[in-house]
Amino acid sequence: MKAPAPGPSGIETHGFLGEEFLTWLWFRWETDGGEFQLPGGRVVGVAIDDFLTFAAPSDDDTEQTLRHGLPTRTEEARTALRQGRRLRRARLIVAEGSRQWTVTVDGPSLQLSGAKLPEDAEETESDADRSADRVANWLALHEIVLALYGTFLRERLADGYLAAAGERQAQWMQE
């Protein structure tokens, strides 16, 4: 049995939106402290960690990767933002309560790589408990990214985005 042939990939048609999402996370982190109130009363903190890749503006240009230290504070990063470049990949620190994840998000695919889940809970004694705990942490990470992306979309797709939130982000990118 063969799976049906796929249509055009959402990576091809909407990959830019994942890149805008990562750039927006950076904007929100720098301007609002990176705390997000998510549906269901969830409160999470998000910060950009030590790895950034800026998307190539065109096929003739190159991606630019900054790693180690505080790449968001570098002149190269500010210059890329001033040139209107979006983040293609970024390593994030995500915190909720006492739990903390680090994860690299690929904008065009929204794939998660290099994730590190929170430490196993102290009360987990058996393999089965440990696995259930890790499942909960994988799911939480997926749901947080999904909810953050949903928050971004509600802002991005709203009427008047370009004149309001988009304009504020444009000002920040030009700083």
Added chain:
Amino acid sequence: MANIRRSGGATAMFWQGKLPDPRDPQFATALQKQRFRTIEDAASEETAVGWISAGDPTGASFDHEDLEAGTATWLRFRVDKKQLPRKWLAIHRDAAEKARGKKLSARERREIKDDLTSKLLPRVLPTVQMVDALLFADRRTVLLLHTGKGMIEAFGRLFFQTFALPLERTDPLATGRRTGLDRSWQDRLERVEPVRWPRREGSRSARTLAGRAGTRAPTSDPEAEAVDA
């Protein structure tokens, strides 16, 4: 019993339609039908893909407790590949060329390969990869704990062969449809165009770029909706 990884990559995949309840025997039976079958003794280059369970890497059993992992159903599949070792092939070809004192013809090279294949492959052990996936039936979501293209495709094929349901990979459009947007917002999502952020430097200003608003752009190409800084 092994543990689920605490680090690495994950690819979210989604399905629509009805999947057997993972608690029903029907679910384990479906896995059993597409179970992993060994190619250890195969005499040709082969790849085998099939389900196994966390408690049994052979694919012979799918006990309920091996599939249960908290809120998820713990799927595991195994990919074995048997290939003729390329270095051995090169060594034998070089030896044959030296013995003859000249380059081998294409036919002679093929004969050496066929001869080595029949001699060596039964003795070669396949490479083994085991990949986990966490299935959340209530969310119609599966998290494949791998990001490689080949593994994602192999998993998608195996899932379809098992449950007759195609999986949709995560991307900004597929994921956006699962964020609870209502119909009108989903329409906006379908049609949204990239923001063209203003450039402080460069030969073109944001205002002149705005004239191109509305065109569909490939990933990373700053197009369409322009913002004046």
